[in-house]
Amino acid sequence: MNGADLLCETLLANGIDTCFANPGTSEMHFVAALDRQPRMRCVLGLFEGVVTGAADGYARMAEKPAATLLHLGPGLANGLANMHNARRARSPMVNVVGDHATCHLALDAPLTSDIDSLARPMSHWIGRAETAEAVGQRTAEAIAAARAGAGGIATLILHADAAWTETSAPVPAAVVPAAPAAPDPARIREAAEALRNGKRTTILVTGRALRAPQTEMLDRIAQKTDARVMAQQANARMQRGAGRVALDRVPYVIDQALATFAETEQLVLIGANAPVGFFAYPGKPGSMLPEGCRVIAMADADDDLPAAIAALAGETGLAPAPRLAEHGAPDMPGGALTPDAIAIALAHLMPQDAIVCDESITSGRDFFRSTHGAAPHDFLQLTGGSIGEGIPMATGAAVACPDRKVIGLQADGSGMYTVQGLWTQARERLDVVTIVFANRLYKILHGELQNVGAGAPGENARRMLDLDDPALDWVRIANGMGVEAARADTAEAFFDLLRSAMSRKGPFLIEAVV
Known part of the structure; x- marks a missing residue:
């Protein structure tokens, strides 16, 4: 056994049996070790952003980390953007980043870089395996860090000679994850007292507080105390649809967010952060809360959120039953295809237990309004x-849950960042339907140009914000990646395509011209 074998055995001993990979020369002994492990599923991504984004989507649904395999500092750097998203989602992830053999580092070969500094902003833990004997212990430390609290990003730097050198070091005992922090009784009582004082109160939640049993209990608390429950703006995973509590998110658009909280006198945070603008805008506040609003941080992201909610219920009492969304959808419109028509079609046709992966950006802002009564589903955003997260996230979710239909809501501009993920979907025969909102421009940036007071776009600005010269042909792009695809520009055609796609297995892409 060499160090690379020891790494594989340690991963498998801890239930990490999926590796999203884009390897290079320094990782070849790890590749060979993976080749000797039939229990390990290896999934190739043609770009490192696909690798890390897929690991994020996988972790959100599997509720355990995948491993990633990245090539030296530049390979890691290519994957950092979706590591940032995974870090914000608190997705557990174990990155294995190859480095030169220790004896080769002093030669300053062309690919030598400061991997630690590249990894630090997006990692909760960084460690190096410099000898074969150290590989097992270092891997166990990485796994422990990934599974700590609500989840973390661990980056293990594996030197090539540590991978190829033989070792008799034993496989470490399986890591026992630490239990999440118990809720603080004093903070629970503070929140309960606030909820009883008659002031207008919003309960803002995220993380495991957005699973169906927790949202039902929160709704019963809200009814009992005349409060409002909302999800924070960006959440790793929500369980929603018919038979579940219909929660809204904090709006992205700053004026809408300010209006949402204009009358709020108290804010109770359960794993969430106080709402702020995504960016700064001239003449507008950064906080979405009115002046004087009291903020009560009842539970932190790493706390046991289900236990905290149960403890709050013990203090406040509960209404007899939660208010659950009824199954149903608005009438399907006809004519030109719009984002609203796409959402309504999904409300009609989404199968039970689908997984919706949303990177629709501006086009999907009203998705919730039409889909509260859709079939029960998980919503990842x-x-x-x-x-550049959407296509990879859907890929990872489909690997984690092969028996569930995955629906990707994808803006066309951001889809081009990691379009290579379609190839992985085709190779792995993943059951993913990707809906591309083809408005042929960076629509969000057109809006932001106005929002920051920079004026209407001129010729130079339009050339930086528009995607219509030449127009992207998503049907041909998908076909070139091995994914069957079709185009729709009317609500009727889209409905028919979506119905067909939902009735079959395997990857399919719909270019929705809106």
Whole structure:
């Protein structure tokens, strides 16, 4: 056994049996070790952003980390954007980043870089395996860090000679994750007292507080105390649809967010952060809360949120039953295809237990309004604002849950950042339907140009914000990646395509011209 074998055995001993990979020369002994492990599923991504984004989507649904395999500092750097999203989602992830053999570092070969500094902003833990004997212990430390609290990003730097050198070091005992922090009784009582004082109160939640049993209990607390429950703006995973509590998110648009909280006198945070603008805008506040609003941080992200909610219920009491969304959808419109028509079609046709992965950006802002009564589903969204997450996230979710239909809501501009993920979907025969909102421009940036007071776009600005010269042909792009695809520009055609796609297995892409 060499160090690379020891790494594989340690991963498998801890239930990490999926590796999203884009390897290079320094990782070849780890590749060979993976080749000797039939229990390990290896999934190739043609770009490192696909690798890390897929690991994020996988972790959100599997509720355990995948491993990633990245090539030296530049490979890691290519994956950092979706590591940022995963960090914001608190997705557990174990990154294995190859480095030169220790004896080769002093030669300053062309690919030598400061991997630690590249990894630090997006990692909760960084460690180096410099000898074969150290590999097992270092891997166990990485796994422990990934599973700590609500989840973390661990980056293990594996030197090539540590991978190829033989070792008799034993496989470390399986890591026992630490239990999440118990709720603080004093903070629970403070929140309960606030909820009883008659002031207008919003309970803002995220994380495991957005699973169906927790949202039902929160709704019963809200009824009992005349409060309002909302999800924070960006969340790793929400359980929603018919038979579940219909929660709204904090709006992205700053004026809408300010209006949402204009009358709020108290804010109770359960794993969430106080709402702020995504960016600064001239003449507008950064906080979405009115002046004088009291903020009560009842539970932190790493706390046991279900236990905290149960403890709050013990203090406040509960209404007899939660208010659950009824199954149903608005009437399907006809004519030109619009984002609203797409959402309504999904409300009609989404199968039970689908997984919706949303990177629709501007086009999907009203998705919730039409889909509260859709079939029960999990909703995954862009958490850190770094675009290029949607296609990889759907890929990872489909690997984690092969028996569930995955639906990707994808803006066309951001889809081009990691379009290579379609190839992985085709190779792995993943059951993903990707809906591309083809408005042929960076629509969000057109809006932001106005929002920051920079005026209407001129010729130079339009050339930086528009995607219509030449127009992207998503049907041909998908076909070139091995994914069957079709185009729709009317609500009727889209409905028919979506119905067909939902009735079959395997990857399919719909270019929705809106």
